[in-house]
Amino acid sequence: MIPTILKDGKFGKMSPTPPTENASNIASLLLSCPDQVGIIAALANFFAERDLNISRYAEYTDDGQFFSRLEWPMNDRWDDEAAFAEEFSGLADTYNATFEARFMNRCQSVGLFVSKQPHALIEMLNKYEANYFPNIEISFIVGNDESMQKLADRHGLPFFYIATDVDTLEYEKKQLEIIHRYKPDYVGLARYMKILSANFIDNAGCPIINIHHSFLPSFVGAKPYQMAYDRGVKLIGATSHFVTADLDQGPIIEQDVARVAPGASVQDMIKMGRDIEQKVFARAMLKVLEHKAIVFRNRTIIFN
């Protein structure tokens, strides 16, 4: 499932978790529609008429499509995102717009998947602890290697070990059970080294964000550092993207690269690559959790 912005609030679930100290009094709106005269005025008026100050506004026009994001300090006008959506949908219909509101006082829930390599998970846990992300809760960690248990324990988070040495259908069923129990807003694949089936992606009920250890579209699939070495590239990179049924083909959220030193081995690349991977993954998760990503035609618009 790609997190394109939906016309009506999709937020059936309200997390039972009490807002953390990071909870914020801000609401945000993502909106996308065909570019046309008056859309900005219509948006601005909607808020001005309700005496709400738009505290932050940004927009881009790309290929005839208009994308905007705005923030306002919440008051008690709307109880939740669904209430906002009801009141806003008239305007949206007029402009043939899709939109998604987020009330930041609602704690978002995140589930993380990991395999054997801990670095992307460690980065997420440390940044979570350091309040790098907005009002979120990491609700659970799923791993196919038992060694990750101790990382979860350190941070007091539930860890579910699900062996993947069985039939895909079987272990994905177990994974989906966890997901359906916690109903996370997002799942992050923190170097999870199993391909997810289309069925899993369809049934997860939330967007899934992956970190791939190459500068996509170069080096899709397994062993990208070996491929990068063999091709002799002078920069290696990492790519975080929304997961779709096509392997490593989903909309890209963030990428970065680093220069390869002369004489560097594949092992050297793997080692320095870890820093790029975890940095790119954390930045992409931040953008998604700050409600700054719109997907459109397999590309993303990422707001500052």
Place this chain on the structure above:
Amino acid sequence: MIPTILKDGKFGKMSPTPPTENASNIASLLLSCPDQVGIIAALANFFAERDLNISRYAEYTDDGQFFSRLEWPMNDRWDDEAAFAEEFSGLADTYNATFEARFMNRCQSVGLFVSKQPHALIEMLNKYEANYFPNIEISFIVGNDESMQKLADRHGLPFFYIATDVDTLEYEKKQLEIIHRYKPDYVGLARYMKILSANFIDNAGCPIINIHHSFLPSFVGAKPYQMAYDRGVKLIGATSHFVTADLDQGPIIEQDVARVAPGASVQDMIKMGRDIEQKVFARAMLKVLEHKAIVFRNRTIIFN
């Protein structure tokens, strides 16, 4: 003179040059005011009521101050920037805003100053020829080294050699005569290695943009690469800024850096530094000429 945005169009001069092929049908508005409820709606409505489509909009709030830039496709409603300013000033007064409009069909004029090192000038001339900049005309080049004549000749531009081996007052007077004759919208110092007096800056009648060959505020003044070498920095940089009476202290428009190789000499730094300097200078000039720079409290807001 710092190009803070002015309440009334400052553009007494309309360049006699016919619009080039780069001329555009776009107008832009820079606006700054204390942050307050309703300012975006007021702006949006101003244009919507006149049936004008805001084709691009961006804003930032910084330290309680609101900064925005917007573009609209021009029609024949306003003959020039002064006519727009007259109609817009009521709204601006209401919000205690300063603003500056620019009609891109008006060709902006640029004068360039250069000393002995040609690289920043060459970059400007080539990018000018390649239509990298919007609707501009490089009107003249002033140099204190005769060797620059041939560069001006290649591009068919007037070159004025003004020796600086005399009293500052004397050669600055000659320089001001050139400036007052051409009335450029901007003067760019493309590695001009003389300090300009406060009197010169006050009387130029237009913003002056400099490229300094260090990552300011490190290494103010002469021989920054030698200072960088002596301090053993691992990155060297360049800084383009608006010129004020305080040497290398004006509002920064753009900066960039590059890594120093181990064992690099001062000469190596100077050589690789040239690429950074000319790149940073061209980018800064582009931002200014695209009408994307606001100065506020000795800092700039630069729009994408």
Place this chain on the structure above:
Amino acid sequence: MIPTILKDGKFGKMSPTPPTENASNIASLLLSCPDQVGIIAALANFFAERDLNISRYAEYTDDGQFFSRLEWPMNDRWDDEAAFAEEFSGLADTYNATFEARFMNRCQSVGLFVSKQPHALIEMLNKYEANYFPNIEISFIVGNDESMQKLADRHGLPFFYIATDVDTLEYEKKQLEIIHRYKPDYVGLARYMKILSANFIDNAGCPIINIHHSFLPSFVGAKPYQMAYDRGVKLIGATSHFVTADLDQGPIIEQDVARVAPGASVQDMIKMGRDIEQKVFARAMLKVLEHKAIVFRNRTIIFN
């Protein structure tokens, strides 16, 4: 022809051009052999025994292969590279090494090919004029668009217009005639937009260096910026590589990237891409002309 280092000096041609002011008194040696005990000592002794100071030395070991580059200030011991090669070949044979010496007092000749886009050519010409490169001569420019004539004229260089609206065999024959007349040490493709045939590459008699407007191996072939836009990458890049018969598959010399702004169009990418392309191309040409590139198994070792 890939410029792997050859066992005997391949330099039949001595440029008739008198050494320029950039001519240097330095000789360099590139050497590659299976890694083994004593190779560094053998190299060092060869020079020490002849009372020559190795003024610069670097080496890398990669996948069991040893690569080194060293410089020494020339004296009159050897008249030319062939004389050096004769004396050095005994040591090289002992270690099963390939090598290539270069005497920098010999002016290297470079030919440039260009199509309609001038930016990479302009960068080369300006850096040539600024003595950015070591002791070289740009001997000729070949173009398939007449508009490039004026750039060649500015710099007083011979320009050969060869229309490519005919059979490949036909225009490549004309191109080869130019190359065989000038016998350049290197040919640089400064955004030359025709695919060279295997026959042409085999018969050029010198290495050919290309600049491709993408971060290879992503986006091989035509319209890479459109492909980059469609895929939604967050960084665009350029790649300079030695040309082989496989399109865009030759050994990579240099790459770099730049970040794409949100909302950037294909045109925006093309515009900002030019800066990366010309920078990467000039850097790659510099590395080759400074005798700092070794090709091994379709990869390069580039020395600092």
Place this chain on the structure above:
Amino acid sequence: MIPTILKDGKFGKMSPTPPTENASNIASLLLSCPDQVGIIAALANFFAERDLNISRYAEYTDDGQFFSRLEWPMNDRWDDEAAFAEEFSGLADTYNATFEARFMNRCQSVGLFVSKQPHALIEMLNKYEANYFPNIEISFIVGNDESMQKLADRHGLPFFYIATDVDTLEYEKKQLEIIHRYKPDYVGLARYMKILSANFIDNAGCPIINIHHSFLPSFVGAKPYQMAYDRGVKLIGATSHFVTADLDQGPIIEQDVARVAPGASVQDMIKMGRDIEQKVFARAMLKVLEHKAIVFRNRTIIFN
């Protein structure tokens, strides 16, 4: 104490810790002397005569001084660094060279100091756990804020809380007691926010590495992000350097920068700055622990 390379092995202490799985069979040599003919041959012969393969060699010449680093796979010829130094000192004297050998099978000991901000410490601990560093042991953590205890506990490391609300002499005495008990090879200041006295530095008995949260020499001292904001720089940075008695003036080991988004507040800079600080600090510690840093005239030569 600046870790310039010493003529005789300074390593009175041999860590009692058994070598970890990261222990390596490599020895390295750093050497510095006035540049002269034959030094490379002398070095190479020293090892070739003892049938030792130089597996890695690099050198730079800077301002008339020669710097080199080499590695060889250890055998049982020398029991320890002191034994090597005794045999090598004759050659070193001949060339007026200073040198330092390191046997990587000896576990190096590192002590870390921290204040209230945990990010640089967390990065060190995680990279330590991930075997990012060579054969080292983090022996102890000293902090002036009790909240860091839990981080030390997680990783099973001794934590010493030393309050700094007393006289400098007093708490530095306690800190020195810890240092003299553990005799670390290096002390890293992982965002330790107290100025160390000259007396402390002199008596620590090992090099001290600091991370400063600005791109030095810009913004020395306290509140560098506020200063960066006020000056309006477009890039912020971090600098890791050896500590000397002059605040933030010691030899720079590593620096890096990141771009400031338009409208970024001081808080935004602090948040994004953390990532740069911890990355730069870890890289600098890696270079020092890999025995790749030579100090010369308040600058460093850092080997790849």
